[in-house]
Amino acid sequence: MTTVTEKIAVEKKVLSENDRVAAGLRERLRKNGVYCINIISSPGAGKTSLLERTLARFRPEERVAVLTGDIATDNDARRMARFGFPVKQICTGGSCHVDAKMVERALDDWDLSTLDLLIIENVGNLVCPASYDLGEDEKVVVLSTTEGDDKPLKYPGTFFRATTLVINKIDLLPYVPFNIEAVRENARKINPNIEILELSCTTGEGLDTWCAWLEKGVLA
């Protein structure tokens, strides 16, 4: 018996199934007029604190909801639920990122027409979440001043795909060897169009600008 070896072109994205689900989500969000952001950072940069401070500023009638991803526990969802807005925990069960199917499942019993803004807090990780489209309008990367100022260069994939960089914990600048100018420069090397916001969840400095940035997205 002779064997024949045949080479066939596939030309498919590895994550094409995720991209397909994400495209469906994007369409659903668009139809319902929901502006969606996907927040990415390393663990401890302050994603949850930023969301707590943000939710605390919203009026009760604001149409906002949060999906928060973690490998385990629903601690973050409980932290945020006290502000009275719909919050759902996505437990990724060991996975280092949120994928589009997890978002689809989480949104299953939510009526999107009641929302203007959906915030997805990804798992703390600067590598993997960048590869998974969640149907969001924008990826926001949060970096804090207690991290290295070369992080944009170490994690180019995330900084390249993010439209906006939030530098958190600026109240600590006098105490840490963090060169904020170097961060701005490094981030713009990777992504010349990246928008940069600077704030402190502890003192509240910069939160007005952040909320105005969110509002601009919702109204767009």
Place this chain on the structure above:
Amino acid sequence: MHEMSIVTSVLDTAHEEAAKHAGARVTKIGLRIGEWSGVDRESLQFCFDSMVASDPNPPVLEIQYLPRQNLCGRCGELFQVKDFDIACPGCGFSPTEPVSGNEMDIAYLELEE
């Protein structure tokens, strides 16, 4: 990190494609991975080897690694981005547009029938 889920997607796609060719066995899977794709080659290979360990005739994984390349909108030069400097080495224009480096594609399969 996420390489295991990537390998799972790759193998699922390979099996789907192979199923279109009755009696065929996948002998090679060709991937295209970009420098900024966030995928670690060694980790990808390690996960792949683990996933096919029970296969007596496992397929070979061939990875083509693509560097970040940008195209200059002013002078048309295509160049490899080094040290994250996206200014055109030919005419100095910046910013230039990325054309490769984000890939995470299944390029081809080799089947034996």
